[in-house]
Amino acid sequence: MPTWVWFTAAVVFAMAGVALLATDTAQRSARNRERRRWAALRGWQFAESDQVLPTRWSHGFLAAQSGGVARDVVAGSTFTADGRRQVYVFDHESGGKAGAVLVAVRCRQQYEVVVELWLPSVPVPQESGLDLLGPVGSRYAFVTQLSAARQLITPDLVEAAEEVGDDVTVVWLEKEWVLAAAPSNASPSRLERLLRDVGEIADLIDPVDEEEREQQRTHALTVDQEDERIFRPSSQS
Template identity: 65%
Template sequence: MGIPAWVWFVIAVVAAVAGAALLLRDRSRSNSRDRERRRWAALRGWQFAEADPELVATWNSGAIAYYGKGNAVDVVAGSTFTADGRRRVYVFDLDVNGKRPAVIAAVQLRRKHAVVVELWLPSMPFQREHMPELLGPVGQRYAFVSDMAAARALITPDLVDASEEIGGDVTVVWLESDWVLASAPTNAGPSRLERLLRGIGEVADVLDPFDAETDPVGDQGQQPAE
């Protein structure tokens, strides 16, 4: 005996209601994160934008390569002081096909590096197509690099110590061009992101000591696109 049509109708209605509930929950979380990020930016005197369609194209490695290019949403842009001077910073959610797998924090250096250095937690399934070459353990992380000799020159004991302070909830820290970036979990709030910016700021100071004669970073940093 076949299943009555009304049973299938009930199943369809229940599935539709469940899907709508999940959509509303995700939207509520997104709106809450948006408001929290806005308040944080305002308190710091930084700029906020709901999205910046150009920003993610700045980078190609680390979490960007792992999760996909996507878009930058709930973007905070400004500048902050580190021990070796003032540096431009960005914080944004990486949105890939409507999902947000990570929060990206970035601190800018004053000079570019030709080598990419990715420091991954060993618990992360970090393999991907076109993965940089494995250099080996760096503290509690594994280093994957685009140039062995250049990377070895950069990975000093001070850099290892600074990377160890980043935190075990950050899957990858990476150097790319004139930026140090890190990938935090999506539930990272302003207090955690403040600590993360300080942590990667320390990495930036190791890689790029401050030159007192020049400080090109503006008071507010770049404004994100509206």
């Protein structure tokens, strides 16, 4: 084959590689701007990257990932039915490619049991120490402690897990966090809905006790009374 053919082919492949790189960079920049705007609208913090954050967890989506870095990290807190909870949202990047957007909502206490709820279309996790508990709605539960997991997986939790959506491959409880793995192209509106769903699961696993709930009601009533006093038109004699 003539040399010029090889040269032409090499040029074509190089141009294709540059085009793919440019497209990936453009998409990455667009996601970065979108995530940054979302964080600003919510009054949350934003960071370009964080190498330590993914090391907080080792189960669920992260069990099959070696290393990796968090990109376009959003950190803040959001209200759930049981009060305010700390949250993280970030792209998990491994080998220069984002595999998923991870959403994490914090509970008030740490749990010894790990509970993973996987879609049936996903290969069975190969983590050591996990046992198959069985179907939980349309998902399959893999856990570290069968008896403790059975106490947590109530009918209400099964219903809440069903609401997460079949674009989320896994939802899992690890330490004091409930996490979910969404597609890497998930939009802020999709992530907002997922945060609400994961927050509901956190409320079911980690409910507020009656004393704390009463304190929240009292605080809310006090705030309402203060607002009424401040905004009530003054009477004129």
